[in-house]
Amino acid sequence: MSSSHAPTSPPSDGEGPGTIVYDPNDPFWRDTEDDDDDMDYMPAEGGSDEDEDGQDNLSFHDAAERLSNLSGVEIAFEYTDDNDDDEDEDDDEDEENHDEAEEDEDEEEEGESENPRRPVYITREQIMQLLGHAGLGRIFASDLTPRSARRRPRIDEDEDEEEAESDEDTGYDPNIGPRRTSGRTRRPRGRAAFEKVPSDEGTQLMNAGTFGSNPRKEDTIKRKKRLAYDIMRRELGQGSDGRQKNANRLLKQDMIPESVADTIIHYNARCYSGQFSDDGNFFFSCAQDFRVRMYDTSNPYDWKYYKSVVYPYGQWTITDASLSPDNRFLAYSSIRSIVCLAPTDPDNEAEPNLLDFANIGSSNPRGFHTYFGIWSIRFSGDGREIVAGTGDNSVYVYDIERRQSVLRIPGHQDDVNAVCFGDSQSPHILYSGSDDTTLKVWDRRSMGDGREAGVFLGHTEGLTYVDSKGDGRYVLSNGKDQTAKLWDLRKMMSKEKADRIDPYSYTTRFEYRSNAYDFSDYRPHPHDCSLVTFRGHKVLKTLIRCHFSPPGSTDSRYVYSGSYDGSVYVWNLDATLAGKVNVLKATKNSRPRDPELLAETYDYWGRNSGSWMTCVRDASWHPHVPMIAATSWNGWGTSQGTCTVHTWNDGVEDDEAEPKVGRRVNAQLQHDDRLYRSVEGRSSRRQPMWYDDWMDDDQ
Incomplete structure (x- = not known):
């Protein structure tokens, strides 16, 4: 995950704590919610998307509301009109029109509520208060950082290109993100991810003669050719020089x-x-x-x-x-x-x-x-x-x-x-x-x-x-x-x-x-x-x-x-x-x-x-x-x-x-x-x- 996906913090006024922006359109937050492969959270056996306590996965808004009820800490949401305060006014106007089109498409295809999705500002102090609740780690999965990013960031450009190609197959739109009805295809793990046997590449090497000779069919009779039979064929000297050399090499392989x-x-x-x-x-x-x-x-x-x-x-x-x-x-x-x-x-x-x-x-x-x-x-x-x-x-x-x-x-x-x-x-x-x-x-x-x-x-x-x-x-x-x-x-x-x-x-x-x-x-x-x-x-x-x-x-x-x-x-x-x-x-x-x-x-x-x-x-x-x-x-x-x-x-x-x-x-x-x-x-x-x-x- 590139560093551009990291959450941003607006400038502080110098006294109070800074704020953390939650932007649903930001790939960092989108991957955090939708990509189970890179999270510590693992779904329970049986195929349902439930956490360790059997509770369903929640959206950010629902999770925050539930945590407010559990912890007694009030979470304030502040809605803004723009996605980026640093854009020019002309660009802002174009983006607002584009965002409205995205919201209409989301409402038609995903059946979401009428409230528009806007960046949400939550104070750092409130988040620190919420950290005392035991369920926060399961919902936010270790401070919203994917597992791969906590190990080491993957910065390979070729991998990003491969993921982009796979996203096209699953209906990914770079402007609005993945659709919840499709999601990403999870890569296999464990024994299911083992390589194919026999290997196609290995078979080609064997047939090419780089690693030993291959038997040549001489008749339609199927017989188990033991060493004595191969020695007899060699002593009789039947066939061309190529066949005799091949027979000698085959003797060693068995x-x-x-x-x-x-x-x-x-x-x-x-x-x-x-x-x-x-x-x-x-x-x-x-x-x-x-x-x-x-x-x-x-x-x-x-x-x-x-x-x-x-x-x-x-x-x-x-x-x-x-x-x-x-x-x-x-x-x-x-x-x-x-x-x-x-x-x-x-x-x-x-x-x-x-x-x-x-x-x-x-x-x-x-x-x-x-x-x-x-x-x-x-x-x-x-x-x-x-x-x-x-x-x-x-x-x-x-x-x-x-x-x-x-x-x-x-x-x-x-x-x-x-x-x-x-x-x-x-x-x-x-x-x-x-x-x-x-x-x-x-x-x-x-x-x-x-x-x-x-x-x-x-x-x-x-x-x-x-x-x-x-x-x-x-x-x-x-x-x-x-x-x-x-x-x-x-x-x-x-x-x-x-x-x-x-x-x-x-x-x-x-x-x-x-x-x-x-x-x-x-x-x-x-x-x-x-x-x-x-x-x-x-x-x-x-x-x-x-x-x-x-x-x-x-x-x-x-x-x-x-x-x-x-x-x-x-x-x-x-x-x-x-x-x-x-x-x-x-x-x-x-x-x-x-x-x-x-x-x-x-x-x-x-x-x-x-x-x-x-x-x-x-x-x-x-x-x-x-x-x-x-x-x-x-x-x-x-x-x-x-x-x-x-x-x-x-x-x-x-x-x-x-x-x-x-x-x-x-x-x-x-x-x-x-x-x-x-x-x-x-x-x-x-x-x-x-x-x-x-x-x-x-x-």
Whole structure:
């Protein structure tokens, strides 16, 4: 609502209080009476326009008269002949004739009383006396200010144009306002406002071949083509080269890993993230005990423990890690301004190098005493730089050779939870996602004035992760509004347009760490420029991550995300669910209970925190084989962690081969029979002596 709609106060005589003008023709007062969407008042269930006490909505005159009777305060109405004392006399004469025509039309169409509607003057002193009455707040809805205006004013001109177009459809006249018989169309809320599934835009992307191949009809016979049939067709070599290549790509798409876990790696601390290297020969996992554990996965079905590195003075947890393109160095961060850079060579036991992102190259570097946490880091494609998203609302770019930050972009209004490069060949394109609900694109070649290249709007809560497809076009984000969204760089919003939109006008600032999301409060973002929206997972408690599936093992067919409910969700590009890896089911009761855990506490879902709980924070799809490694908060009350390896096995739940399906190992991949001893229900008993020794095995 623009500032021109605010009520005006005629000049005071210098002694008495000023007066507030009530003008029925002023859009501010008209919206206040007729637009229920922007008011605190909500109609009662059942469709009737009644307030909390069951009373009908009243006009301003009737409400004032009723309040006079209730409160004993006399309300005086002063009628004037003109709408604006500042108009010229010639204009006044024209306006009087125009107002008379409006009044006649109102009387004919709306059946109002014979008294003409004129501006009403009520003294401020009288209003202050009326404030003591309890019913005033319900009628005037918090001093007649719409809810959206109390949060932040919406000043976007495009939105005003859209509202004007919708008003034309409902009989809106800019001179006399909306007619009471029509009213405005209320925008849907809650689940009724969810996006269409399957998504039309996503279907077009799938059919275009950008995200995988599509099957080609060869005959009219409908059959379920299993893997053996597809392999036979490939071996026979039937069809053209194009058909054979398409058949090979289709083989990868059907191999979505199963819920049953091949291996369950148990940690004695929550596991925050884990990723395969680009070539698939390396895997690392980050835990809350400030250790990053590395594994040799050159044979993806036979992992080998590699080494561990430690963050020497971290805070709370290791927040993120990134592997250099040549796999020689691993960078990992905590809620500090320092990033540790450690060699991955198992024979190199040197201490990690400390990269101070607070050092911006000034004569007196700010050094270690400067405090800001780092939430996300990524290596550039050439391995020379690291980009970081930080708690001081900024994006930093650190030059490893120069040992200092070469760029700081204070481009957000809240924490920057996620950053990444556009692709491996373009270190000048950066993406950043923030708690201010925006996803921004930065081009370092044109940042002389610090301006972003573009903005993506659509999330109504803060972002938790950002991933690039690597083609310089498509970006994926996860948000606390319980959605993942796909974006196209060609559809990003310009800075000039985005600057006219306040992102905080469309968010409830949902506290995801301690509350369950209420979908009835959801209201779609009016400026959403995303292509596809994915739903079903839960983004709660922690910054849960999402990713594009790799081209080598999935033909880039899917996007996937972890979830607070203990699963990995895999979606087709049309937003339909392609598969689901149930980590909670695969790991439940897979280790002894912690004797120190309080079994009588509960989380906000009402689950007993002493029971087995799983929150999948991150997942990584192997680049060449049908395998997903999920890193989770896992165990009795999510007090510990796991990394579970899930592979495609054509629906087979049991496997007679070695290693056996579902084997349980410690952090060094050592098989331990003690992990198979279920002690569920024995939390009040003392654990055997081996329990304490086993808890320290991986230290």
